[in-house]
Amino acid sequence: MVLVSASLFAALVTLAAATPAELSAYVIHEQRDTPARGFVKVGPAPPSKQLTLRIALKPNNIAGLEEELYAVSDPKSARYGKHLTLDEVVKYVKPTTEALSAVNSWLDANKITAKTISPAGDTLQFTVPVSQASSILNAEFASFTHSGRNETTIRTLQYSLPADLSGHVAYVHPTTSFTNPFATPRIEPYDVKRKREMDPNCADLTTLSCLLEVMGLPKGPATQKKNVLGISGFLNEFANFNDLKDFLARYRPEMPSSTKFDVQLIDGGSNTQLRAFAGVEASLDIQYSVGVANGIPIRFISVGPLNNDELGGFLDQVNTLIADDSRPTVLSTSYGFDEQDLTFPVADGLCNAYLQLGALGTSILTSSGDGGVGGHARFCDTFVPTAPSTCPWVTSVGSSQTILENFTKNNFSQIAASFSTGGFSNYFKPPTYQKADVGTYVATINGYEGLYNKNGRGIPDVSAQGVNFPTLVGDRWTLASGTSASTPVFASVIAFLNDELMAAGRPPLGFLNPLLYSPAGRAALDDVSVGKNPGCGTSGFNATTGWDPVTGLGAPNYARLRKAVGLA
Numbered sequence: 001m002v003l004v005s006a007s008l009f010a011a012l013v014t015l016a017a018a019t020p021a022e023l024s025a026y027v028i029h030e031q032r033d034t035p036a037r038g039f040v041k042v043g044p045a046p047p048s049k050q051l052t053l054r055i056a057l058k059p060n061n062i063a064g065l066e067e068e069l070y071a072v073s074d075p076k077s078a079r080y081g082k083h084l085t086l087d088e089v090v091k092y093v094k095p096t097t098e099a100l101s102a103v104n105s106w107l108d109a110n111k112i113t114a115k116t117i118s119p120a121g122d123t124l125q126f127t128v129p130v131s132q133a134s135s136i137l138n139a140e141f142a143s144f145t146h147s148g149r150n151e152t153t154i155r156t157l158q159y160s161l162p163a164d165l166s167g168h169v170a171y172v173h174p175t176t177s178f179t180n181p182f183a184t185p186r187i188e189p190y191d192v193k194r195k196r197e198m199d200p201n202c203a204d205l206t207t208l209s210c211l212l213e214v215m216g217l218p219k220g221p222a223t224q225k226k227n228v229l230g231i232s233g234f235l236n237e238f239a240n241f242n243d244l245k246d247f248l249a250r251y252r253p254e255m256p257s258s259t260k261f262d263v264q265l266i267d268g269g270s271n272t273q274l275r276a277f278a279g280v281e282a283s284l285d286i287q288y289s290v291g292v293a294n295g296i297p298i299r300f301i302s303v304g305p306l307n308n309d310e311l312g313g314f315l316d317q318v319n320t321l322i323a324d325d326s327r328p329t330v331l332s333t334s335y336g337f338d339e340q341d342l343t344f345p346v347a348d349g350l351c352n353a354y355l356q357l358g359a360l361g362t363s364i365l366t367s368s369g370d371g372g373v374g375g376h377a378r379f380c381d382t383f384v385p386t387a388p389s390t391c392p393w394v395t396s397v398g399s400s401q402t403i404l405e406n407f408t409k410n411n412f413s414q415i416a417a418s419f420s421t422g423g424f425s426n427y428f429k430p431p432t433y434q435k436a437d438v439g440t441y442v443a444t445i446n447g448y449e450g451l452y453n454k455n456g457r458g459i460p461d462v463s464a465q466g467v468n469f470p471t472l473v474g475d476r477w478t479l480a481s482g483t484s485a486s487t488p489v490f491a492s493v494i495a496f497l498n499d500e501l502m503a504a505g506r507p508p509l510g511f512l513n514p515l516l517y518s519p520a521g522r523a524a525l526d527d528v529s530v531g532k533n534p535g536c537g538t539s540g541f542n543a544t545t546g547w548d549p550v551t552g553l554g555a556p557n558y559a560r561l562r563k564a565v566g567l568a
C-alpha cells in the first residue's frame with residue numbers, strides 16, 4: 001500500500017457529491033504503476049455500468065486474535081484445543097465505533113446505502129455506477145482484459161479516500177487487485193487396460209491403496225458424524241456422483257457403492273451432474289477425499305459465479321463458514337492465486353478471514369501451486385509465491401512422490417515432485433512457529449539474490465504424494481498430478497486424526513502449524529530431502545533435511561501423527 005501525504009492531494013480534489021462540511025483532504029490509499037501481468041487496458045469503463053464495491057474496515061485488534069489462535073493451537077498452551085466461539089472471534093475483528101461512524105457519514109454524504117457482509121461487520125458492500133465510484137474514490141476505473149480469457153475486468157490503478165476515513169480502511173475492492181484464480185492439476189490420458197496399477201511400489205501410479213500403505217492410514221470407516229471434511233469447489237468445477245461410484249468400484253471396492261458426499265452451495269454455486277461437466281480438479285479432490293477418508297462426512301462446497309468479492313469467491317466462502325455452526329473441522333482448498341496479483345491489503349484481508357476460521361477450530365489446508373518457484377505465472381522476473389498459501393494461518397501443502405530407489409517392501413522413499421511450488425512470501429513475515437526454519441534454510445541458499453524475499457513466510461509447510469493419481473473425469477480416466485492432489489490427501493489424514501480425537505471426547509485439531517512445527521509434529525512427518533522445484537528459468541530450491549521450500553517439513557506418517565496428538 002502506498003500512502004501519500006495528505007497535503008499533496010488536498011488541493012487537487014473536490015467532490016461534487018459531498019457537502020462542504022464533509023469535504024476532507026483526499027489521500028491516495030492504494031496505487032500501482034501497471035496492471036497485473038497478463039492484463040491489458042482496453043479503454044475507460046462505461047460510466048453507467050454498475051460496480052459493486054466492498055470497503056473493508058480495519059479489525060480493532062487483530063494481534064489479539066493472533067494471540068488467541070496460538071493459545072488454542074499450540075500444544076504447549078494450557079488452552080490447547082479450546083477453540084473460540086464466534087462471539088469471541090467477532091470481538092477482536094469488529095471495527096471500532098469511530099471507524100464505523102467515519103465510513104457511515106462518508107456513505108451518507110454520498111447518498112449511498114451499504115450492507116454489512118461479513119460476520120464481524122468489518123466489510124460493507126454497495127453498488128454504484130462507475131461514474132460515481134470514480135468520483136467518490138477519486139479514481140479512473142478502466143476496462144481490462146486478460147490474455148486467454150474472454151471477459152473484461154473493471155479496475156483502477158489508483159484510488160483515494162478522505163483523510164479522516166483512510167486510517168480506518170484496510171482496502172476498497174475491486175480496485176487495484178487483479179485476481180486470476182488457478183486450479184490446474186496436470187493431466188495425461190490414462191489407459192486403465194494397461195496393467196500399470198499392479199506396480200507394487202507405487203512409484204508409477206498413486207492408487208488409493210498406495211496412499212493408505214505409504215502413510216499407514218486407517219482403513220476406516222470413521223465414526224464421527226460432526227467431523228466434516230470440506231472440499232472447496234471454485235471456477236465452475238463440478239464433482240460427479242457417477243464418476244465417484246465408478247472410481248470407488250475400481251479402487252476401493254470394499255466401500256459401499258452408495259457412498260456419497262454432501263454439497264453446500266454458495267454464491268449461486270451448483271454441482272451440475274451432466275457427466276460432460278465434471279471438472280478435473282473437483283473430481284480429483286472428491287475422489288481422493290471420499291476414497292481415502294473412508295466414513296468421514298465429505299462436503300463439497302461449491303462457490304458460484306455470483307460472488308462480489310472479486311476473489312473468485314474465496315472470501316465469501318470463508319465468511320460463510322465463519323458464520324456457519326456446522327462448519328467443517330478441516331477445509332481443503334486446491335485453488336489459489338499468484339500472491340503478486342493481489343495487493344497486500346486484499347491478501348491480508350483474506351488471511352484475516354482464515355485466521356478467524358482457524359480460531360474457531362477449522363484446520364485449513366491449501367495447495368502451494370504447481371509451477372515450481374514460478375507459481376502460476378507465465379513469466380517471472382522474480383520467484384512467485386502463491387496465495388492463500390503464504391497466509392501464516394493456513395497449512396500449505398506441496399507434493400512428493402514415491403520412487404524406486406532404495407525401495408524395500410513397506411519402506412517407500414519419497415522425493416520432491418519437481419512442480420511443487422515453494423518459496424517465500426513478499427507480504428507476510430515468517431510466523432513464530434517457522435522463524436528458525438526459514439532462517440536456517442535461507443542461510444544455505446546459494447545465489448538467487450533478489451529473486452526471493454529472505455524474510456518472508458516460507459511455503460509449503462508440509463507435503464504429500466501428488467503424482468499420477470488415476471481420476472475419473474466425466475467417465476474418462478486421466479492421470480492427475482499436482483499439489484491439488486496432495487492437499488485433499490493431507491486433509492484426509494487430519495480428518496482421520498480428528499475422528500479418533502472426537503471419538504475420545506477431545507476437540508478437533510484446529511490450526512495445525514504450531515503442532516506440525518513442534519518436535520512431536522516434525523517427528524511424525526517423513527522428511528523429504530531429495531529433489532528440487534525448478535521454475536523461472538532456474539533450477540529452483542533444493543529439498544534438504546528439515547524444512548525446505550519444496551516439500552516443507554515432509555509427508556505424513558499416520559502412526560507417528562497419532563502419537564504426536566496423544567492418541568494411545
Ligand SMILES: *[C@@H]1O[C@H](CO)[C@@H](O)[C@H](O)[C@H]1NC(C)=O
Binds near residue numbers: 150
Ligand atoms: C467473447 O464473448 C463474446 C460475448 O459472450 C462472444 O460474442 C465472442 O464470440 C467471444 N469471443 C471469443 C474469442 O471467444
Ligand SMILES: *[C@@H]1O[C@H](CO)[C@@H](O)[C@H](O)[C@H]1NC(C)=O
Binds near residue numbers: 530
Ligand atoms: C538412496 O540411498 C542413498 C545411499 O544411502 C542416498 O544417497 C540417496 O539419497 C537415497 N535416495 C533417496 C531418494 O532417498
Ligand SMILES: *[C@@H]1O[C@H](CO)[C@@H](O)[C@H](O)[C@H]1NC(C)=O
Binds near residue numbers: 406408411412413
Ligand atoms: C527405509 O529407507 C531409508 C532410506 O530411504 C533407510 O534409511 C531406512 O533404514 C529404511 N528402513 C527400513 C525398515 O528398511
Ligand SMILES: *[C@@H]1O[C@H](CO)[C@@H](O)[C@H](O)[C@H]1NC(C)=O
Binds near residue numbers: 540
Ligand atoms: C542445490 O544443490 C546443488 C547440489 O548440491 C548446489 O550446487 C546448488 O547450489 C543448490 N542450490 C541452491 C539454490 O542452494
